[in-house]
Amino acid sequence: MAINRLVVEAVGRDFPDYDLLAEEGGNVERGKRFMWVCDPIDGTIPFSHGMPFSTFTLALLDSGMPIMGVVYDPFLDRMFWAEKGKGAFLNGEKIMVSSATAFKNTVVNNRSWGQAPYHFSETQKFLESRDVITESVSSAGYIGCLVACGALAAHIFVGEKPWDSAAVKIIVEEAGGKVTDLFGN
Numbered sequence: 001m002a003i004n005r006l007v008v009e010a011v012g013r014d015f016p017d018y019d020l021l022a023e024e025g026g027n028v029e030r031g032k033r034f035m036w037v038c039d040p041i042d043g044t045i046p047f048s049h050g051m052p053f054s055t056f057t058l059a060l061l062d063s064g065m066p067i068m069g070v071v072y073d074p075f076l077d078r079m080f081w082a083e084k085g086k087g088a089f090l091n092g093e094k095i096m097v098s099s100a101t102a103f104k105n106t107v108v109n110n111r112s113w114g115q116a117p118y119h120f121s122e123t124q125k126f127l128e129s130r131d132v133i134t135e136s137v138s139s140a141g142y143i144g145c146l147v148a149c150g151a152l153a154a155h156i157f158v159g160e161k162p163w164d165s166a167a168v169k170i171i172v173e174e175a176g177g178k179v180t181d182l183f184g185n
Contacts, residue, residue, distance in 0.1 A: 003040035003056065011036050018060075023163040035061045039163035042071075043139025052076075055141035059166035069167030071141045080145040082174035088148050095149040097177035103130035106153035109143045110134045123156060144168030148175035 001024055008026035011018065019035035020028045029035075036058065041047050043054035052075035060068040067084040080095070082088035088095050100106045110123055127134050132153075137143055141164075146152045148171045157165070169179045 001040075004038065007036075007038045007040065007058065011038075021162060023161070033063055035064075037061060037066075037162045037166040039141065039167075042141035042164065043137075045138045053137050053139045053142050055139060055145070057141040057163065057167040059162075059170065061162075061166060066166045066170035069170040071145050071167050071171060073142060073145070078145075080148060080171055082148075082171040084170065084174070086174065088171045088175035090145075090149050095175050097147060097172065097175050098150040098153045100153050103127070103132045103153075105131060105133065107133045107135060107151070108153055109146075109155045109157075110136055111138065111140075111143075111155070111157045140164040140168055144172055147177060148172045150175075 004022050004024035004026060008020060008022055011020050012028070015034075015036065017032060019030055019032045020026065020038070021035060022038040022040070024040055039057045041054050042057045046052070047054035054075075056072040056074070058070045059066045069082050071080040072078070073080075078091055080088065080090050098106065108127055110127060124134060140155070140157050143152065143155045143157070144165070145168065147155050148168075165179075172179050
């Protein structure tokens with residue numbers, strides 16, 4: 001809550017004409033062209049259990065589309081960021097998604113459970129039948145950035161909240177990847 005409060009206060013002070021959507025509240029939504037989207041602790045479940053898979057995420061949207069994203073991993077002191085048309089970076093070094101052209105022996109994070117029409121067990125069976133190594137970590141920011149820097153081949157994530165995906169979307173796309181929204185949003 002303290003991190004969320006700091007972001008809400010800073011955005012309100014430095015960008016008074018921008019909207020704000022923060023997972024933990026303090027939202028200012030007036031239908032403005034620009035909107036900041038913040039998740040102060042992406043990966044709350046791992047964080048609350050002492051696992052180092054949580055990040056801070058912040059994105060700037062222009063008419064609903066991410067144009068800038070920042071994801072900070074405090075455990076390894078890694079800052080991922082991207083700006084539309086300028087590439088994606090990790091601590092100042094340019095990053096790219098995996099160059100793998102086949103599933104076999106790649107690592108994919110599968111977080112498809114709980115959301116119809118996608119089912120974890122069916123997705124898991126499909127991946128395993130193609131010799132994919134699967135993980136299931138609950139932090140869209142952390143895992144999305146591992147895709148952006150090529151450590152993972154893909155991240156299957158079923159979610160609808162902008163704070164879970166806005167920053168990651170621009171970072172993965174600027175790193176040469178593709179973000180597919182299967183629900184048409």
